[in-house]
Amino acid sequence: MIEILLAGAIATGTAILLPALGELLTQRAGITNLGTEGAMLAGALTGVIMGISTGSPWLGIGAGILAGAAVAALFAWAVVFRGTNQLATGLIVWFLLFGLTSMFGREYNGQVLPPIGKLAIPGLSDLPFVGSILFHQSPIVYLGFALIAGVWWLLTRSRVGLLIRATGERPLVVAAAGNRPRLIQFLTTTLGGGLSGLGGSYLSVGVVGNWSNNMTNGYGFIAVTVVIFAAWRTNWATVGSYLFGAAITFASQLQARGFAVNQYLLDALPYLLTLVVLVVISSQRKAAPEALNAALAAR
Incomplete structure (x- = not known):
C-alpha cells in the first residue's frame, strides 16, 4: 500500500509540480498568474489534438508546451505592457480558455490516444522499495526531477536567475543597471506558461490518454497556492506538489478498497490535506518579492 501511495504521489504530483515550477519563476519576477489553470487547459487540449x-x-x-506559453504570453502582454490588473486578467484568461477548450474540445471527447506510458530505468527500477517508486515512472516524471534541479540552479546560481529575482524585488534598480525589467517579466511569465502547458499535456497525453472538459480540475490554482505557501522556495514547492499527488492517490485507494466514505469528502480530501500541511510549513516563510506585493497592492 505504501509503495502504491508514494509512486502515485510522484506520478500525480508531477501534474502540479510542472505548473508550480513555472509559477515559481513567474512570481519571483514579480507577477502572479492566475491564468495558470487556463494555460494547463490549453496544453491539455492542444496535446490531445496534436497527438491524435x-x-x-x-x-x-x-x-501543449507551446500552447501554454502562448496563453501566458497573452496574459503577460496585458499585465506587463498594458498595465492591467494581474488577478483580474488571470481570471479572465482562465474563463476564456475554459470556454474555448470546452467548445473546441467537444469533438475530441471520448477519443483515445495511447498514453506515453512508463519507462523503467535499467538497474535502478529493480532496487528494493525506491525502485518502483522513483524509477518506474513516465519520462515526463523524470523530466520533472530534472526541472526541480534546473529551476533551483537557475534562480540561485545563475546570472539570469539573479536578474529574475532582482526584477521581482527592485525593478527600478534593474532598469538603472541597463536591463529591461518588463521584458524580463514578460519572458519569465511566458516560460512559466510553457511549464504549465507541459503539466496539462502530461495530464491528458502522458497519463489519461484522452480529453474531457475541465480535466485539469483546478490544478493550476493549486499550483499557484503551492508556490505562495511554499514561500517561493523550490524545495517546499516540490513537497507541496507531491503531497497533493499523495492525497489524490490516497483518496482513490480508499475508493478502490471499498471504504464507505462520502464521495464529496473524498474529492475534497486532497485539497484539504494539502492546505493544512502547507499552512504548517509556511510558518517559517520569507517575505514575498517586493514588486509582487507592490503590484497587487496597487490594484
Missing part, C-alpha cells in the same frame, strides 16, 4: 492528428504523443507534448 499526428499519432505521436511526443508531438502532442511539444504542442
Whole structure:
C-alpha cells in the first residue's frame, strides 16, 4: 500500500509540480498568474489534438508546451505592457480558455490516444522499495526531477536567475543597471506558461490518454497556492506538489478498497490535506518579492 501511495504521489504530483515550477519563476519576477489553470487547459487540449492528428504523443507534448506559453504570453502582454490588473486578467484568461477548450474540445471527447506510458530505468527500477517508486515512472516524471534541479540552479546560481529575482524585488534598480525589467517579466511569465502547458499535456497525453472538459480540475490554482505557501522556495514547492499527488492517490485507494466514505469528502480530501500541511510549513516563510506585493497592492 505504501509503495502504491508514494509512486502515485510522484506520478500525480508531477501534474502540479510542472505548473508550480513555472509559477515559481513567474512570481519571483514579480507577477502572479492566475491564468495558470487556463494555460494547463490549453496544453491539455492542444496535446490531445496534436497527438491524435499526428499519432505521436511526443508531438502532442511539444504542442501543449507551446500552447501554454502562448496563453501566458497573452496574459503577460496585458499585465506587463498594458498595465492591467494581474488577478483580474488571470481570471479572465482562465474563463476564456475554459470556454474555448470546452467548445473546441467537444469533438475530441471520448477519443483515445495511447498514453506515453512508463519507462523503467535499467538497474535502478529493480532496487528494493525506491525502485518502483522513483524509477518506474513516465519520462515526463523524470523530466520533472530534472526541472526541480534546473529551476533551483537557475534562480540561485545563475546570472539570469539573479536578474529574475532582482526584477521581482527592485525593478527600478534593474532598469538603472541597463536591463529591461518588463521584458524580463514578460519572458519569465511566458516560460512559466510553457511549464504549465507541459503539466496539462502530461495530464491528458502522458497519463489519461484522452480529453474531457475541465480535466485539469483546478490544478493550476493549486499550483499557484503551492508556490505562495511554499514561500517561493523550490524545495517546499516540490513537497507541496507531491503531497497533493499523495492525497489524490490516497483518496482513490480508499475508493478502490471499498471504504464507505462520502464521495464529496473524498474529492475534497486532497485539497484539504494539502492546505493544512502547507499552512504548517509556511510558518517559517520569507517575505514575498517586493514588486509582487507592490503590484497587487496597487490594484
